[in-house]
Amino acid sequence: MTGQEFVRDTQYIGTRITRDGRDGFPVEAGRYRLVVARACPWANRTIIVRRLLGLEDALSMGMCGPTHDSDSWTFDLDPGGLDPVLQIPRLKDAYEKRYPGYPKGITVPAIVDIPTGAVVTNDYPQITVDLEREWTEHHRPGAPELYPEHLADEIDDVNRGVYTEVNNGVYRCGFAGSQDAYEKAYDRLFTKLDELSDRLADRRYLVGDTITEADVRLFTTLARFDAVYHGHFKCNRTKLSEMPVLWAYARDLFQTPGFGDTIDFTQIKRHYYEVHRDINPTGVVPVGPDLRNWLTAHHREDLGGRPFGDGTPPGPPKPGEVVAPENGVPLNG
Structure with a gap:
């Protein structure tokens, strides 16, 4: 990593998949x-x-492995190293199909047009919003409203701060090119985490009384905090498990169907510790932390709230999309 402050390239392929196909x-x-x-x-x-939202039957999912080289994410989890639907070994092939010589980073998530094999979009903030707003015809019965119109402005406001200070803030710490840049990033991160702790002290969810897009965006960073960001990215003022409100909030979501059952701690740790050789030159992956505390009681239900609003929880993950038991939280000692 050269330079001073880590700056993320946010110029993504902005094509959208919409109801009107504009x-x-x-x-x-x-x-x-x-x-x-x-x-x-x-x-x-x-x-x-x-x-x-129950979109599994309408939108298939391809899974890249946890590690990649400087060139592309690869489908090394699939037989023969090929995505079974797209029949390509590297995600880069789908980017090149749309833009030959694509000059930017090959990122996930990406949505690919199956008939042409070309990437449509990798604009991850917009992808989830469009799944929530544009794909409603294909939502399951009882799907929750994750981006309700009357809360959209507040969700957007919360998301802006969570993105700059937390989602991207941990990377700003980890990839800081100087001591000064690191310390500024560190202060910004924990200032925001303290603010979020205060916000969540007397409310179960970030916006309104149900799970929204805002909770999804914060959760994926919190889920990786102790396993990766605390040590690997030097975000080490306190572990998540030492921040009582955020830790209870994260466990509440983790134990909610659709959240914790998507988390593969083995793949998460392998990715960060094996790929980021500029930070971890040996590629050694730590054995810890002990993950069993993710399943302990959180008592957040005492604050009220209705996780899915007028909807219902999703059913079990589809076969083939289940996190391997050995890669999740141990269910016993």
């Missing part, structure tokens, strides 16, 4: 494939939202 890509069940990696927090958001 960008040339109408919502259509079975036409698109969501490509993700369980290790990636940005992709993890789409996995959660797709599952909560």
Whole structure:
């Protein structure tokens, strides 16, 4: 890592899949494939939202492995190293199909047009919003309203601060190019985490009394905090498990169907510790932390709230989309 402060490139492929197809890509069940990696927090958001809304039958999902080289995410979890639907070994192939010589990073999540094999979008903040707003015809009965119109402005406001200070803030700490840049990033991160603790002290969820897009976006960073960001990215003022309000909030969500059952701690740790050799030159992956505390009582239900509003929890994950038991939280000692 060279330079001083880590600055994320946020110029993504902004094509949208919409009900009216105004960008040339109408919502259509079975036409698109969501490509993700369980290790990636940005992709993890789409996995959660797709599952909560019950879009599994309308939008198939391809899974990249936890590690990648400087060139591309790869489908090394699949037989023969090929995505079974797209029949490509590297996600880069779908980017190149749309934009030959694509000059930017190959990122997940991405949605690929199956008939052409070309990527449609990798604009991850917009992808989940469009799944919530544009794909409603394909939502399951009882799907929760994750981005309700009357709360949209407040959700957007909360999301802006969570993104700059927390979601991206941990990376700003980890990839800081100087001591000064690191300390500024560290202060910003924990100032925001303290603010979020205060906000959540007397309310179960970030906005309103149900789970929304805002909770999904914060959760994927919190789920990785103790396993990766505390040590690997030097976000070490306190562990998540030492911040009582945020720790209870995170456990509440983790124990909610659609959240914790998408978290693969083994893949998460492998990704960060093996790929970021500039930070961890040996590639050694730590054995800890002990994950069993994720299943302890949180008592957040005492604050009220209705996780799914007038909706219902999603059913179990689809076969083939279940996190391997050895990669999740141990259910016993």
